[in-house]
Amino acid sequence: MLFEKEIATVGYLSRSVTEGIDLKEAILKMKKEKNALILAHYYVSEDIQSIADFVGDSLALAQASKKAASDIIVFCGVHFMAETAKILNPQAKVLLPDLNAGCSLADSAPEAEFLAFKNQYPDAVVVSYINCSSEIKALSDYICTSSNAVEVVNAIAKDKRIIFAPDKNLGLYVQKVTGRDLILWEGACIVHVNISMDKLDLLIDTHPDAQVIAHPECMPAILDKASFIGSTKALLEFVQSSSSNKFIVATEAGILYQMKQKVPHKTIIPAPALESNSCACAECPYMKMNTLEKLYNTLYYEVPEILVNEKTQKGALKALNNMLSI
Ligand code: 13P
Ligand code: SF4
DSSP: OOOGGGGGGOGGGGOOOOTTOOHHHHHHHHHHHTTEEEEEETTSOHHHHHHOSEEEOHHHHHHHHHHOOSSEEEEESOHHHHHHHHHHOTTSEEEOSOTTOOOHHHHTOOHHHHHHHHHTSTTOEEEEESSSOHHHHHTOSEEEOTTTHHHHHHTSOTTSOEEEESBHHHHHHHHHHHOOOEEEOOBOOTTGGGBOHHHHHHHHHHOTTOEEEEOTTSOHHHHHTOSEEOOHHHHHHHHHHOSOSEEEEESOTTHHHHHHHHOTTSEEEEOBBSSOOTTSBOOOTTGGGOOHHHHHHHHHHTOSBOOOOHHHHHHHHHHHHHHHTO
16 A cells, blocks of 8 residues: 555656666765665665664664754655654655555554544553554554563553553553553554464474574464563564574564674574465565665655654654653
8 A cells, every 4th residue: 555645756666777786885875975864674674784874673763763863864664664753853854665665553553443442441541552653643642662662551650541552462462561451452463473383383392492582563372482572672682692592583584684693603593474485484575665776766766755744743743752751
């Protein structure tokens, strides 16, 4: 689905770059000329991660967007991440290499349905996972990421009811850790729920010396197998600090690139997906829409630009700042 707010700016998509150019070199040169900053999530392809100015998890990328002093931010990630960058840094021109790069969690919470849900619990505090649209952020009191969801929920007065949206699995995990009774929205990440329990069990049998580590967007049964649960950044830090030498990693496989850079002497095995694909691991089809060629085109034509209307921007910024101040 193309995002309507920016659809007028995608005319470049039918054009292709000059054949035979070194894309990485050309992107780095153009980035300097245009005073642009390339931000990338750990789940995008290795070639993009290798030339990005900053690679991080959702929280670190939001923080980097906020403090960016560049004229342009090219966000190699998905739409809600680029929108978040625009909300936090409205002066910058924010570009997303492919407007089709959505997210099943953000798609699970359309504004009208979410408003009706919220209205059923008028006294509840709304905590929304950053994986949602700017409109849902504007309807929320707090935003959280997988790095700080527990802290955000713990910061809310004990007598308050809390709506947690849109990721039910993250909500169940936060509920378990905090002991709070959360009102959960029924959203899920198609990538993390696609990790196969049966295949994971077989892998654990084959590698009894490996530690299973998992992202909290996974199903509870997968999390029960994990000795460590955390955001992509926390998982990356864990493989560096742990004394173990072998890990089975239950999250999107893009993070393996960083893990292999940081701990080349350790064995990192991606958790297997239910459906076979090229890597037999969990891959986000939206993150993988970012390619070097699209990144080049985006920088060259400066489209598609991510736009957020003023009223939504203000409401969403308030909820984001409530998170950043915790
Ligand atoms: P984090 O970057 O917070 O680990 O979230 C992972 C994810 O699924 C992003 O879409
Ligand atoms: Fe959304 Fe899941 Fe892809 Fe992250 S990995 S962008 S949560 S679909």
